[in-house]
Amino acid sequence: MICAGVDAGSRTAKVVLFDSDSLGVAAAGVVDQGIDQDAVADALFVRLIRENGIDPSQVGPVVGTGYGRKLIRFAQKTITEITCQAAGIRHSVPEARTIIDIGGQDSKYLRLNGNGSVADFAMNDRCAAGTGRFLELLAAQLGVRLDRLGEIAALSRNPAIISSMCAVFAETEIVGLLASGITTADIAAGVLASIATRVAAMSGRNLDGPIVLTGGVALVPGMEAALESILGQPVAVAPRPQITCALGAAILAWKSLNGSPTPTA
Amino acid sequence: MNDRPRKITLDQWDDRHAELRAAGLNEPSYGGPLGRHAAQGDVRLRKLSFDNSPAALRLWNFLLSEEDRLRDCKARGKKLVGAMKDLGTVPVMVYSLPNLAAFYPDGAWWLPCMKENRTDLLKIADSLGIDDSFCPVRAMLGAFVNQKHFPLPGLLTCSVGATCDDFSAIAQRVESLGFPILWWEIPHRRRPDGDEPVVELPGGFTAPETQVAFVRAELERIRRALADYAGEPLTDELLSAGIERANQVRSILGKLRELAYCANPCPMPALEMLIAEMLAIHFCSDHNETVAVLAELRDEVVRRVRAGIGVLADDAVRVFWVNPVADLRVMNLLEDAGGRVCGTEYLFCHALDPIPADLPPMEALARMALADPMVGSPRDRTGRIVADIRRFGAEALVVSRIPGASHCAWEAAAIGEAVRAQLDIPMIDIEVPSLADAMRPTLRTRLEALLETARTRRR
Numbered sequence: 048m049i050c051a052g053v054d055a056g057s058r059t060a061k062v063v064l065f066d067s068d069s070l071g072v073a074a075a076g077v078v079d080q081g082i083d084q085d086a087v088a089d090a091l092f093v094r095l096i097r098e099n100g101i102d103p104s105q106v107g108p109v110v111g112t113g114y115g116r117k118l119i120r121f122a123q124k125t126i127t128e129i130t131c132q133a134a135g136i137r138h139s140v141p142e143a144r145t146i147i148d149i150g151g152q153d154s155k156y157l158r159l160n161g162n163g164s165v166a167d168f169a170m171n172d173r174c175a176a177g178t179g180r181f182l183e184l185l186a187a188q189l190g191v192r193l194d195r196l197g198e199i200a201a202l203s204r205n206p207a208i209i210s211s212m213c214a215v216f217a218e219t220e221i222v223g224l225l226a227s228g229i230t231t232a233d234i235a236a237g238v239l240a241s242i243a244t245r246v247a248a249m250s251g252r253n254l255d256g257p258i259v260l261t262g263g264v265a266l267v268p269g270m271e272a273a274l275e276s277i278l279g280q281p282v283a284v285a286p287r288p289q290i291t292c293a294l295g296a297a298i299l300a301w302k303s304l305n306g307s308p309t310p311t312a
Numbered sequence: 313m314n315d316r317p318r319k320i321t322l323d324q325w326d327d328r329h330a331e332l333r334a335a336g337l338n339e340p341s342y343g344g345p346l347g348r349h350a351a352q353g354d355v356r357l358r359k360l361s362f363d364n365s366p367a368a369l370r371l372w373n374f375l376l377s378e379e380d381r382l383r384d385c386k387a388r389g390k391k392l393v394g395a396m397k398d399l400g401t402v403p404v405m406v407y408s409l410p411n412l413a414a415f416y417p418d419g420a421w422w423l424p425c426m427k428e429n430r431t432d433l434l435k436i437a438d439s440l441g442i443d444d445s446f447c448p449v450r451a452m453l454g455a456f457v458n459q460k461h462f463p464l465p466g467l468l469t470c471s472v473g474a475t476c477d478d479f480s481a482i483a484q485r486v487e488s489l490g491f492p493i494l495w496w497e498i499p500h501r502r503r504p505d506g507d508e509p510v511v512e513l514p515g516g517f518t519a520p521e522t523q524v525a526f527v528r529a530e531l532e533r534i535r536r537a538l539a540d541y542a543g544e545p546l547t548d549e550l551l552s553a554g555i556e557r558a559n560q561v562r563s564i565l566g567k568l569r570e571l572a573y574c575a576n577p578c579p580m581p582a583l584e585m586l587i588a589e590m591l592a593i594h595f596c597s598d599h600n601e602t603v604a605v606l607a608e609l610r611d612e613v614v615r616r617v618r619a620g621i622g623v624l625a626d627d628a629v630r631v632f633w634v635n636p637v638a639d640l641r642v643m644n645l646l647e648d649a650g651g652r653v654c655g656t657e658y659l660f661c662h663a664l665d666p667i668p669a670d671l672p673p674m675e676a677l678a679r680m681a682l683a684d685p686m687v688g689s690p691r692d693r694t695g696r697i698v699a700d701i702r703r704f705g706a707e708a709l710v711v712s713r714i715p716g717a718s719h720c721a722w723e724a725a726a727i728g729e730a731v732r733a734q735l736d737i738p739m740i741d742i743e744v745p746s747l748a749d750a751m752r753p754t755l756r757t758r759l760e761a762l763l764e765t766a767r768t769r770r771r
């Protein structure tokens with residue numbers, strides 16, 4: 048039986064097809080989000096089934112998660128990204144005790160119990176600071192491609208201090224820094240440190256390890272190093288960090304099939 | 313007619329009202345369909361859901377007819393006292409005198425929500441330099457200026473000192489516009505030093521005897537002013553009778569809270585309970601009617617509990633709620649997400665405790681005023697919250713912050729830390745503006761995630 052998790056995020060839609068026999072990922076995909084979130088996710092879902100030669104009659108329950116979860120009409124159930132993220136990480140990094148998730152438009156921190164359930168969480172979804180959007184805006188300002196930001200930041204000798212947490216003000220600050228001759232590498236390192244500082248402030252400093260980093264921003268090279276230096280602890284990027292939440296949704300779909308209660312209302 | 317407890321919309325209430333009337337429902341003078349309040353400007357009602365009992369109808373009609381009642385009081389020659397930044401002390405004194413009625417100008421903070429910002433209250437406050445960096449209670453300043461919401465009282469009192477900075481600034485602005493205020497000071501409640509005589513306060517707090525004496529002296533000034541204004545002495549006998557009546561309200565509310573927050577299924581929605589609790593501090597300018605309204609609500613809850621029926625699913629997650637919300641709709645949202653309120657600390661939990669009846673009345677009132685959770689250290693307030701969470705058996709905690717409100721800048725962190733250290737329940741803090749529609753999806757996600765986390769722990 049294939050169980051599916053659909054993570055309708057603010058910037059991308061992710062689908063994971065979970066094989067309940069092998070207890071592994073049968074297929075997974077990520078596409079850019081669109082106006083019609085249901086149609087975007089459905090198209091990805093159908094494509095993954097077709098491309099992976101899955102018999103549609105073998106596809107069982109679907110759980111929707113993420114910002115747009117209520118819009119996913121083909122999901123029988125919705126569960127928040129907090130619970131799904133924890134379930135996904137429990138499967139892929141069972142020893143993790145803290146998750147830092149930095150997505151396109153939000154960031155979260157989850158503290159996990161020894162059994163992988165959520166002990167505590169906090170979310171920032173009201174402001175671009177500490178999110179992928181902040182990175183994107185400032186990388187564009189520097190004229191640097193996002194996937195090269197970490198590489199360029201690694202050349203920094205003296206990271207710039209970006210004091211404004213607000214993306215709009217930070218853009219203005221960068222104009223000033225460039226005008227005063229600060230190198231692109233130093234500013235790039237400052238941008239990564241700024242995100243890390245913001246996320247650390249949300250999560251508090253005394254985080255239990257191991258700490259894993261998930262979300263699209265985990266794919267930006269140098270992000271985990273910036274977090275490590277602010278938190279003073281090792282941070283590991285989760286395997287396939289963009290899809291851990293959808294994976295958790297698929298696992299919870301499978302558990303609901305098993306009769307295990309899922310924590311929805 | 314379907315009389316099973318449930319939550320219904322405003323339109324459904326109007327249909328039900330017609331049915332109830334046809335079936336012989338007796339209503340007080342302020343009764344009628346709830347829809348009329350929306351037609352008169354309280355448009356937020358169209359987005360709320362309500363309990364379907366006649367008792368809840370009466371409660372809402374009572375609350376929403378407050379402005380008419382105040383004008384009526386004035387027309388009948390009753391003298392009005394505006395008791396500002398006062399969570400349950402001066403109104404008790406006011407209602408001890410038969411020709412005075414107190415009201416709560418601070419209540420204007422809900423007007424921008426109720427009118428969905430179709431009011432000039434906040435614009436007026438902005439124009440007077442009290443902008444959105446202040447607590448939404450700044451709407452009160454606009455209400456004093458435009459005089460569309462409450463008649464001007466002949467006497468205005470305001471507590472100051474260990475109360476919040478926002479309110480003090482706003483009230484000073486009110487006074488600067490020509491509305492004289494009789495200020496009374498409440499000091500920051502501190503722990504007595506080793507050799508100081510100690511006084512026990514309601515709610516389990518203590519204070520040095522000198523602080524209680526100071527507050528008593530401040531309240532004596534208020535007593536004299538009230539007597540002068542009323543034209544008759546405010547004797548100890550009158551005060552004791554006033555305290556007894558206030559305790560009657562508190563006792564009904566105590567029973568109501570016990571039942572509504574402990575029984576399963578939940579017999580009364582969070583929104584109606586919030587309105588009911590608010591009556592403890594100002595009586596909606598009619599003490600006797602407050603007693604009648606709350607008693608009817610309590611009786612309805614008793615009936616439902618005995619019948620084992622309620623308005624929410626049996627497995628709703630039990631949530632303790634700290635601070636009132638600027639947008640009432642958020643209380644509905646919690647229930648839509650699968651939660652229920654079981655226990656609250658809406659900034660005035662001391663006004664729900666009985667006023668000591670075995671003490672001289674001014675001493676009792678002074679102790680009551682000093683027991684205000686907001687005038688002591690956050691540790692005291694947190695201690696009470698933790699104790700109440702245990703008492704009501706809450707599975708999760710929501711600390712709801714008010715944008716711009718100075719009282720709560722750091723409290724969520726302090727409360728969160730204590731709850732984490734002493735109780736194993738999840739908590740979130742959320743910020744709720746006067747109109748939270750744009751934030752509804754994110755608020756819903758946080759609430760749902762909290763409820764999911766609590767549910768996971770049940771297993």
Ligand code: SF4
Nearest residue numbers: 447476479717718719
């Ligand atoms: S800041 Fe807090 S205590 Fe002060 S008026 Fe606003 S809500 Fe009330």
